[in-house]
Amino acid sequence: MDQPSPTACILVVGNEILSGRTKDTNSGWLAERLTKLGIRLREIRTIPDVAETIVAVVNEVRAKYTYVFTSGGIGPTHDDITAECIAKAFGVPWELNLEARAILRSNYASDDDLTPARLRMATLPRGAALIANPVSKAPGFRMENVYTMAGVPRVLQAMFDGIAGELVGGPVLLAHSVVGNVAEGRIADGLAALQARHPDLDVGSYPNVRPDGSFRNAVVLRGPDRARLATVAREVVSLIEGLGGTASDEPPL
């Protein structure tokens, strides 16, 4: 199934996600965007605001994947340690970035407004390329293949929109779903045979319980060719109908 596509990892930095207080929506949003760009997301990792952990994990994953996207920990407060950790991971100084300082300065009336806390948001790894923040100015930044972005969803999304054009994707994998009312246990043998017949596609089966307690099962075919997915989807529909079920065919958008 493996294509020579670029790969990615998302690192979510933040105690508030691990405590359950804040629900991470950034990963799901980025996952959809990366899929549409033809970049295969291979890992999402959420880690605490602990410097040694952030440094070690950044160095592990930046060697392993084409792209790394981090979310969270680049604000002005004492618990915002991501930028400093990225500098450590790359073995470069963490220092005032004059371009970032100028961007922040333009947001305020006078130099006096550039408090030490605010200047923390302009203190970046040496060599960082800035990522624009059209929402609240304080920029994200890129070091080689590591893109460091804010945790606030609206800011992260705006930052990603600004960099998406520079990412290099591979073939886009489309997902064609067939949703049926035949239990997984009855359709499983047929699906395994289908996967074996079509090794170029990725055949997934995802059951769900609806609020009324009834089950539905989504068979998802993934591959780059829309017409081919549609052809194989008809086989899935036949499989479900042959087992006495009904199916709805949902082509990719």
Next chain:
Amino acid sequence: MDQPSPTACILVVGNEILSGRTKDTNSGWLAERLTKLGIRLREIRTIPDVAETIVAVVNEVRAKYTYVFTSGGIGPTHDDITAECIAKAFGVPWELNLEARAILRSNYASDDDLTPARLRMATLPRGAALIANPVSKAPGFRMENVYTMAGVPRVLQAMFDGIAGELVGGPVLLAHSVVGNVAEGRIADGLAALQARHPDLDVGSYPNVRPDGSFRNAVVLRGPDRARLATVAREVVSLIEGLGGTASDEPPL
């Protein structure tokens, strides 16, 4: 800040999460439950349906954390490979579990209904202790400190409810929030001083953009003692009001 508390890692197994098609809600739900049990969640990792990856990551994290909870990949279809991978990780056979078979059998009219696909759900690592599934019968299982559960949220939640009583927690960390309308950049120095004065508490600062474009900032104090959190929360309120802002104090439930 570190307490001698039990730690945990959540492993989410599934291509459908990495593609962005399905949004992971299990991690956030489990994170809240673990926090309330006094178990410190230290990592959430989402990985693909790739056997070598699952085996390697399970072995990495089960050595590192008190508890590991996995979600997904234990159904009857060809892409459900978690149980087989857990067996490999523990170096034990993956074989029919008679207790699990009996549970599945009770769900059907005759032995003929126990198709090879359904029996896959009763094929477990040797030595596995079953985790009851009151929703759809097919059990999860525990191997030492690794709890393997379903990916369907309703099933995962029911499984976790069944095992929560056997988990050993430490002191429960409560989260006391003070939400204010002073920007992080202005409150940051005061918060750093507050954190320095109260090293026994964990002081976090989480900005958010509201739909109307305005900002709010939540200062979250974490610690085991409700009264002490309330005392320090009053300092946060004073800090915000001293900067000309307004604050609402939200004690833990």
